[in-house]
Amino acid sequence: MASKPVKLLKAKVAPQESMLNVKEKKGILRSLSFQFTPFGRSNRKGTKEIHAYDITPGCDSSPQQLPGDFGPITGVQCQGILLKKYKRKNHRAKWSKKFFILKECFLLYYAAKCQKQYERTRKIDLHPRGIIPLIGCSIVSGGDIGQKHCLLITHPQFDQAFIICARDQNAQEMWLTSLREATKISYKNTMVGETMIRELESKGLKLNEENKIYEERLKSEAEARQEERNKNESLEKAKEQLEKEREKLIKTTKKLKDDLNNVRNDLKLTNEAKRTLEQEKFALTSKTQCLVTNMDALNLEKSKIEEQMSKIIREREKFLLENQNLSTVTCQLKNRLMEIESKANCINTEKEKVQSLLSLNEQKTIDLEKERQYYNHKTKELLQSLKEVNEQKELTETELRNEAIARAGAEKQLQAAEKALEHLEMALKLTGAQMTELQEHIMPDVHKLREFFEQCANDSRLDANKPVIMKNAIYARRSLRRSKTKLRSSLRKGKSQTTRQDSIDSSKLELEPKTLIHLDPNSVPKRLPMRSGHFISGYFITS
DSSP states (O other): OHHHHHHHHHHHOGGGGGGGGGHHHHHHHSSSOOOOOOOOOHHTTOOOOOOGOOOOSOSSSSOOOOOOOOOOOOSSSEEEEEEEEETTTSOOOOOEEEEEEEEEEEEEEEEETTHHHHHHOOOOOSSSSSSEOOOOEEEEEEOOOOSSEEEEEEEOOOOSSSEEEOHHHHHHHHHHHHHHHHOOHHHHHHHHHHHHHHHHHHHHHHHHHHHHHHHHHHHHHHHHHHHHHHHHHHHHHHHHHHHHHHHHHHHHHHHHHHHHHHHHHHHHHHHHHHHHHHHHHHEEEEEEHHHHHHHHHHHHHHHHHHHHHHEEEEEEHHHHHHHHHTTTHHHHHHHHHHHHHHHHHHHHEEEEEEEEHHHHHHHHHHHHHHHHHHHHHHHHHHHHHHHHHHHHHHHHHHHHHHHHHHHHHHHHHHHHHHHHHHHHHHHSSSSSSHHHHHHHHHHHHHHHHHHHHHHHHHHHHHHHHHHHHHHHHHHHHHEEEEEEEEHHHHHHHHHHHHHHOOSSSOOOOOOOOEEEOOOOOOOOSOOOOOEEEEEEEEEEEEE
């Protein structure tokens, strides 16, 4: 009855893989009074039940002082990281860092990363990498065995000595004293461990009854959690779909932003041209306003003079005699009227000139827009022609590559045929009974010759089709020349139109200058692949 609750406690603490080795470690674990976590109700409510055997000392680095009769010891005597030496067959010895714990008469070692967990929880893991019983062992400082500050643990029943290494001399002395004291622990300490295990077994029976109740609760909670997981999975699927849609929207927004930037750049150029035209228009309108104000002032003066003239005419009827004396004044007034009328006529003519200039500016802006559209259309046509030329160039280059490959293959076949002929000549020189043996050598050479002559026939067919390829290349060059002549004629027409517009600055289409590369006619090969240029009197023009 006492062994069953121990197995249940081990099943809770250890994983499923360690259940197979429980029987082997049972005797060792009974002698270790290891720490067990309390499973009572008080732990679930939040209060922990503290046991005397579950407490580790505050300072683990210094070993505990043992009493005179080596009675029961609780907690850990010493702990820290040491280097452990291990060696396989036909391999060199290696050193690895391990976390060692000295518990009573046993030395336990774990992986180095377990130190942080131990320092945080102050509890010993029940599944170490290895356990070394120290009762009856001899511990000696080994000097330098590949490393400094080594310790040797030996026993008659061990196959070989267990070697560990400390980081410095103080740590070596501390571990040596604590290990030697651990070898002297009496039988009383092991008996204390067994009594503790029996107490734990009795508590385990009570805990099993409570565990049944908690298992039923856990089943109900597990079902509820399963439902929540299903809901979460559906939500995650919806979230993934939303993220995909979000990525699509991000891509579309990026494309729209690029389009907006292009449109904004075009708008900036048009706005700059519009601003220049508006400035000129504003200057002309200001001039016209000044002329209109002058005209109004002159009209006012004219109206005043007419009123004065009417008064004078009325007075003239009354005062004929006085008019004779005032004839000189009337002549001056008439001269003044003539001058005013001449000024008014000049102002009208200037106004008509300004209006004509405005109409000319509007016509020129319209012409400039038409020219811009025309040049855009021409550039698109040139780009299409260049694409066609590039496609033809790629076709010719692939054909030339195939020809080069075929020539290399033909040369190889010629060499094989020559070797076969040499073998045949040697075979013909031989006589008699050796002919039957040589047939095995002659037949593959004959097959090679047959394949060679068939390949020659195919090559002759390809040579017959070569003029078609050259015709295509010539037509491509002619089409390129025609497109360039059309471009030059269109540019000349545009220049003739721009020379007529003297007052307004017209926007000219700046073509990229063509680079001239001087070629020696002797260095140029007979067959050249089509490229994006043409030859003119020893110069290769590239766009």
